[in-house]
Amino acid sequence: MTLSESLVRLRYRFFPDHVVGEILGKKWIDSIIPFMALVVLIAIFGSIVPRFFELSTLANLSGQTAELGLIVLGLTIVMVSGGIDLSVGSTFALAVLATLYGMNVGQWSFGTGLVATLGVGLACGAVNGFMVGILRMRAFLTTLVTLIIFRSIFEIVFPQVSTEIVTSYPDSPLYDYLGMGRFLGTPVTFLVFAVIAIALHIVLSRGRYGWRLLAVGGARRSAYNAGVNVRLTVFSAYIVCSMMVALAGFFFASRIGSAASDIGAGLELQALTATVLGGISLGGGRGSVAKALMGTVFVLILSNSLLQLAVPGPVNDFVLGLVLVAAVFLDVRWVKNRHKILRSVYISPTFNKMPPSVSTESGSPMAPNDRLRQVGVIGLGILDGAEDVIFDRNDNLYTGSRHGDILRWFPPDYTRHEVFAHIGGAPMGMTFDEAGNMAVCIGGMGLYQITPSGEVSLLTAETNRSLTSVADDSSMKLADDCDILPDGRIIFSEATVRFEMHDWYADALESRGNGRLIVYDPKTKSTRTILSNLVFPNGVCTSYDGQSVLFAESWACRINRYYFAGPKTGQVERVIEGLPGYPDNINRASDGTYWLALMGMRTPALDLSLEMPDFRRRMARRVSEDAWLMPNLNTGCVLRFDEQGRILESYWDLGGQKHPMITSMREHKGVLYLCGIFNNRMGTLALPDADPNWCGVDTYWRKPA
Template identity: 60%
Template sequence: MAQSDTLIRLRYRVFPDHLIGELLAKSWIDNAIPFIALIAVIAAFGSITPDFFALSNLSDLGRQVAEFGLVVLGLAIVVISGGIDLSVGAVFSLAVLFALLGVNVLAWSIPLVLVATLALGVVCGALNGMLIGYLRLRAFLTTLVTLIIFRSIYEIAFLHFSTALVSGNIDSNLWDFLGAGSVLGIPFSLLLAVLIALIWHMVLSRMRPGWRLMAVGGARRSAYNAGINVRRTVFFAYVWSSGLAALAGFLFAARLGSTGSDTGIGLEVSALTAVVLGGNSLGGGRGSVSKAVMGALLVLILTNSLINFGVTGPVTSMILGCVLIGAVFIDMRWLKNREKLLSKVYVAPTYLALPAPPRASDPGSPYALNDKLRNVEIIGQGLVEGPEDIILDRDDNLYCGTRQGDIVRFLAPDYKQHEIFAHIGGHPLGMAFDRTDNLLVCIGGMGLYQVAPDRQVTKLTDETNRRLFSIVDDSRLRLADDLDIAPDGRVYFSEATVRYEQEDWATDAVEGRGNGRVICYDPRSGTTRTEIHNLVFANGVALASDGQSFLFAEAWTCRISRYWFDGPRKGQTAPVLSNLPGYPSNINRSSDGHYWVALLGMRTPALDLAQAMPGFRRRMARRVAPDLWLYPNINTGCVIRFSETGEVKETLWDLGGVNHPMVTSVREHKGYLYLGGISNNRIGRYKLDGADPTWCALDSYWGKSA
């Protein structure tokens, strides 16, 4: 290897570029900017503000965070739903006044005051929700009007009851505890706010109401078409917003025990600043509790620090307004450019040098060109689309998957009649029958499924163990594509890539990275674990004759290897076929004890050269439209029969690509070879000379049926 190639290989091993794209693709990356800003603000003001980290100051800050954070959380819920609530400050002030009236004037019990205050918030939110959710008025103007109305009610009531509020007094330990009490040194109000925040985190990230909020905020028409009650969802978003603002007002009243003419003024601006500054999108459909909390902390620390430095209220409001404008600008620019940036850096090619391909044009080559597949018999032309894999049962019936999410069965002996054997929803890829004639299927984007003889569909697994330091979520199965079954029932299946979905499978070739793996599903324990990592487009699995190992294909490295999962060589890997003339796909047994492998496409000098030039491929991915990228050639079909020792026994070509231009699967059954192709609309059948006319793969695996 040339020194320059060694340096290139070392550079891409030491500096894995794909990590940048994977980080930008994570939903939590939106939290990075507000988190860094929060740390910077704490460090800056903590170093110049006296007693910033004193326990008394932190305790007081905790109580303020509880009250302000609840208001911000409520507003964030509305913003996530695609709306805005400018009335939260007025609702907050009304709740403060109402709570103090209940305690100091009406002498109600504390629980009754709490319930009444929350009911007040619910009524205010219901008014907003009814006008915006059901009557479909504009959120900005509507909540601006209700802000004026609620604020006017507060000022009228405050003038009327101000004397009674000042003269009233209550002696209640519970009231004092709610306002100033602590649990293990932590303010009670802060613990309550944290509990509510955790509940809402679960709602937004793990529960249907949260998903519906996100869906409504992201695209209301699409949410409506999906069956979501948009009006009800919007209605309750405003109810929760005002309810949380009322709870914050109750805690504020308990802490200070008084109110004034300026209570709640400007709170809506501060809360909105916190929501946007935390990273919640004003466009709706994007946000989280953690963002709301970070935004609340940022605004509170900034506001309190400015007050400590003697900055007047109007100046503080002006600064907050400027911060809000800046946050909105950053949010809009980030939202607009994030996908552009991600599209430029997510595809991260790496160094992949292949040896010169074998000369198939040489008559003495084991891969010598021929046209034996040109005149294969055609089955089901135009009746199926995308039969990536095919399989036959003991009764000679033929099964294949389609892009429409069906498994189609062609009935023996002439395969003229066909039926939908099962509808799964995703594109069925690799298939295998187990000992009891259940059909196990790899479904692109869905995982491993089972279809019983009575056509009952069951999900076996759609996830595996996640690696500790993996940024991309490699626990989810993105592209399980082929499988085989061990004698004890364990299922070994290949997954081509953990970075791309099925529709983008060819993009993985541009990377040439070890994104694939082989996974084991054990039906005895119901567990799934990854057996082999870092495979370059793992695309075929076949159990070896010893029952202790399997063969697996890596498409972009053009090789087939053997892995021992049991026995004295457990955990070892050995090469079987290297430097193939094309990209290997599904592997299956042959009647003479050897194996068939389908080559889904042929190597080309241009792509082979580009694989050793990751910089060129990176520039191509960033500067050229994806439909003009350099992809593998998939227009010529080829089938190879080989032994476990890597000896090529036979090669079958369709040079013109007339009847079977792409081959992704090959099955031998009773003297015939059946061909499938993910880009084809037909199944091919080729008569094998000298093959055992009684051989059935199921008998080879499980023995003759009784």
């Protein structure tokens, strides 16, 4: 390796550019802008507003935060579900009126007053929720109308009872303590608000109801297709919102003890500014409690500081309006361009110099030929996306389907088939355990098990998180191929932790060690990663020695051996280096050797570009994906090799007429069966010298008597 190549390799090893994309891909990155805006606001007004950082000022701010914060959280729930509620100010006014009349005039108990106030919120929310959620009316226009209606009700009733409210006083120590009490110097209302905010955070981020809200707001049609009751979810969101607004009104009434005719006027502007500024998307499906709280504090600090600086109320509203316009602009632009920005920095190619290719000249075992040209065909036009093939002891053949099905084909001619099980996702590699249960890797979903009767269950979809990983790599993105170990554990590959299945070509462009080898133990139901930083690990096959496993690294064009038992436990050895194509699945052969599928061939242009990371980065940013340099997947090949890594023979279809891409093959009773994830058929090739009674499952487990 030259000095320049060494420097480039070191540069990409110690300064990994992909970290930038992983940071920008974090969920909390959306909170950076409102957080920085809040810091700047505190710095500005903290230096010009008298007594800004005094305890009394902070205590007063926390009390107001409890009231406005509840309104903002309620509005957040509605906006997350894809709606909007412009009537929060009018609902707040009705709630304050109900509280003051009940507690001051009616001399209600604390519990009665609270229930009555929440009942007002429930009624207002039910009106909005019924029209928007059930009748599917436009949220903006509907809540604009109810804003006027609720405000009109307040203005009709308030003059009739205002005198009684002012001249009467509540007789409830608990009510007085709620409004004026302090616990360790903190207003009681703020502590109650904090508990509610934490509970709501858990619901939105961990609860089923929160997931439904996000699903409805993000893609209403998809949520409906997934079984979510969209109308009921939207209806409930408006009810929860109005009840939280009513609770804020109860807090406000207990603190102020009176009300003016303009109570709640303009409150919807403050609440909407706080939610949008905090990063709650106007389009729905995106938002959190933390973002809502940042927006709330920002609006309160801005409003209070302007008032202390003797800025007139109309100017205050004008400033809030400008902030809202800026927040909406940023929200729209960010939502529209976030994916583009992230995509431009997320793909981060690294230096990867490929070794010289194994010779394919005439006379060598890898010499191109047309031995696959005349193979038989199974399932022409029926199969779609069969990545792997496997047989049970009864000669039944199993393949996956692009539609998420596992198909079972019946001997002897394999023309009849049935859907053995439906899982979803993209079925990839398969293996059988001693009891006849099938383990199957599902791209984007994890490792699943199918019993002989067709019952499906999830084995694992998570593994231990890497300590040095910026992104959370505990969830599996692309479980690829699997095999069974002698003790019953399942070892499988995850091709990449950075890209989803439909973005596999981006991983090829990076040629970075994004993959890993994982072991699942059905006895302890535990999952752990045993090897990381692998270059698109693909095929996995337990070797005959019972102590090691062979696995392929596709973009590195090599086969490795990992020892899981014996004196070399934990060691990795190179078995084949410099393959002329990209290795995929590996399976046992009847003579003690191994079959290997090459899903495509290397090209000089792509090999050369792997030594130029900057070129590939510019290509990813400036050229459409269909024009990227790609692995050549139009010419597939199957080869056979022994324990020492010697290639013994190869089978090609140079014209690509029947099997342009081969991802897997399986020998069974003298016939080699070929699969390709992009092919619409399966191939059969008779092997004259193979054992006609050989079944791969019997080489793992003793054949029943």
